[in-house]
Amino acid sequence: MSETVDFQQLYEELFHANAASIGYPCAKDYDGAEMAPFLNIALNNVGDPRTASTYKVDSRAVEREVVRRVADWVRAPEDDRWGYVTNGGTEGNLYGLYLARELYPDGVVYFSEDTHYSISKNVHLLNMRHIMIRSQANGEMDYEDLRETLRIHRDRPAIIVANIGTTMTEAKDDIGRIKGMLRGFAMRHYIHCDAALCGLIAPFLEPRPPFDFEDGADSLAISGHKFLGSPMPCGVVVAKQRNVDRIARSIAYIDSLDTTITGSRNGFTPLWMYWRLHSLGEEGLRRRVNTGLDNAAWLLETLQAHGIEAWRNPNALTVMFPAPSKAIIDRFQLATHNGWSHVICMPGVEREHLQAFVTAITEQEEA
Numbered sequence: 001m002s003e004t005v006d007f008q009q010l011y012e013e014l015f016h017a018n019a020a021s022i023g024y025p026c027a028k029d030y031d032g033a034e035m036a037p038f039l040n041i042a043l044n045n046v047g048d049p050r051t052a053s054t055y056k057v058d059s060r061a062v063e064r065e066v067v068r069r070v071a072d073w074v075r076a077p078e079d080d081r082w083g084y085v086t087n088g089g090t091e092g093n094l095y096g097l098y099l100a101r102e103l104y105p106d107g108v109v110y111f112s113e114d115t116h117y118s119i120s121k122n123v124h125l126l127n128m129r130h131i132m133i134r135s136q137a138n139g140e141m142d143y144e145d146l147r148e149t150l151r152i153h154r155d156r157p158a159i160i161v162a163n164i165g166t167t168m169t170e171a172k173d174d175i176g177r178i179k180g181m182l183r184g185f186a187m188r189h190y191i192h193c194d195a196a197l198c199g200l201i202a203p204f205l206e207p208r209p210p211f212d213f214e215d216g217a218d219s220l221a222i223s224g225h226k227f228l229g230s231p232m233p234c235g236v237v238v239a240k241q242r243n244v245d246r247i248a249r250s251i252a253y254i255d256s257l258d259t260t261i262t263g264s265r266n267g268f269t270p271l272w273m274y275w276r277l278h279s280l281g282e283e284g285l286r287r288r289v290n291t292g293l294d295n296a297a298w299l300l301e302t303l304q305a306h307g308i309e310a311w312r313n314p315n316a317l318t319v320m321f322p323a324p325s326k327a328i329i330d331r332f333q334l335a336t337h338n339g340w341s342h343v344i345c346m347p348g349v350e351r352e353h354l355q356a357f358v359t360a361i362t363e364q365e366e367a
């Protein structure tokens, strides 16, 4: 690098950018100073979280506790569950699809057109046959299109990727309904839930949406830096132990219990996630969900009162509205797609931030 970085100045710039951002799903209601001492340790959770390693500088015991708590919330079977702390939703999605492919090498993957780009990348990496299903206007899978497509391919196992909160509109696919359809066709199947956005929101919603293992999921991926919040990307993948055992066996010839995607794995993020989950507790998580819902309801109502055609999915933290000016998109870091933008009322996004946004967008409308 030819220029020296001015860390003080960079910190200030980032501090302000962090405070101003309301368009991406990153919770920011934390102060990580308490966890900073661990940055001086050469942590590495290499290998399976359940097996010991000669390398002792790890946080695997804490990692197992993070997985246990999350597995409880997503109602994974107590006698058939396995999981690990990933690098984020993308790795969890890769893992779920990898397990599905090992189970059904001739399976066809189905996912809606509103699905996150990590899924098309992952099916490409894994060289899996896939078919895209139409979405409804709200971003949810078009179940009639799914039914017709499944009917044509009913001789092959179906691998469904269901969205539990799409990236753009936070739509949730109904896996109970999808499961019923697959049973009706008597098809062999596997359901992976991409719950990167809502995996730690959905368990606390009323009514609880059909999204988890008891509803029919075989694996589920969550991002930790989204609703929970983290200064570095992380996540959790939960799957069924007996499916994971298949891949452990299939590589037994290299004499390893290498069950994870990467070899060396982050030992800090499991500590971080545990610290967040434990200090917030179930009540804290529930309270943050309700605050976000209240903020989203307020924002929707306020925008509509100003004549803006805003809308949101039921129980979503995401509020959709026609894309504003480039200046406003830049100032508030608004994700924009097909002429629509959104604000996501994540923990750490306060009313005053939303009010500043409303003022900016209504001034633009009047100008």
Ligand SMILES: *Cc1c(COP(=O)(O)O)cnc(C)c1O
Pocket: 087, 088, 089, 090, 091, 116, 118, 163, 165, 166, 167, 194, 195, 196, 197, 223, 224, 233, 234, 235
């Ligand atoms: C964010 C997101 C992902 C990707 O997760 P990363 O943690 O960024 O890898 C996948 N799917 C959905 C629906 C997401 O919102």
